[in-house]
Amino acid sequence: MFIACTLHAGGEHAPVRIRNMSPDGALLETPLLPVPGSRVRLVRETLVAEGIVAWTKDKHLGLRFNSAVSVPIWMGRRPSGATPAQRPLGNDLSMTIALLEHLGDELCASAATVAAHPVALQKLDIAVQLLRALQLQEGSEGRLGQLEALRAASVEAMQWR
Known part of the structure; x- marks a missing residue:
């Protein structure tokens, strides 16, 4: 998996690559490595996911989302019958x-x-x-x-x- 987006943490932001994602969290590759426990925001176009940094190592970090995300939507797939304007509440x-x-x-x-x-x-x-x-x-x-x-x-x- 390779999804480009932006990580926001403590007033800073940096490009990231999502290497792996589940509804509960993600493995990110990024030059911005906030300390574990930091609150961060992941943004991709109109998609936003907030979470807590679980761990960091080299240029990778594990992110635990505050609430479940839709992996297919983050990967750019729409649910069947959905229009581009429809997004989860x-x-x-x-x-x-x-x-x-x-x-x-x-x-x-x-x-x-x-x-x-x-x-x-x-x-x-x-x-x-x-x-x-x-x-x-x-x-x-x-x-x-x-x-x-x-x-x-x-x-x-x-x-x-």
Whole structure:
């Protein structure tokens, strides 16, 4: 297997080659080797997968995905009857989470912004947490308590001024 994409980690990014992939993880070849335990994002066109670096050796790393990915879709195969515009909801959630996290990181990098907008930044954080819970909920019945608590926090956040 050889799939080219980009690895994002700690504000850096580098090209990678996916050498092996399963729904739960991947073997990557890359010059960027974040330390094991690092949170990273793998991007290929409109596809996004987030995960944790499990191990590194030479120019290779093992990546454990936060949620299952569709290997055929990452390999460029569409499910039968699907149009190019159709993508799994989980991928859309991953992309939305990644964009909002990046926005939050950029805003929090400014002490003036943090001082001027603490409530707005808290709302952004709650929104990201809610999306993560929804992403984890997809296909799982065990996280309803976490989702309900985040829904309540979201309603409360909407009332903050």
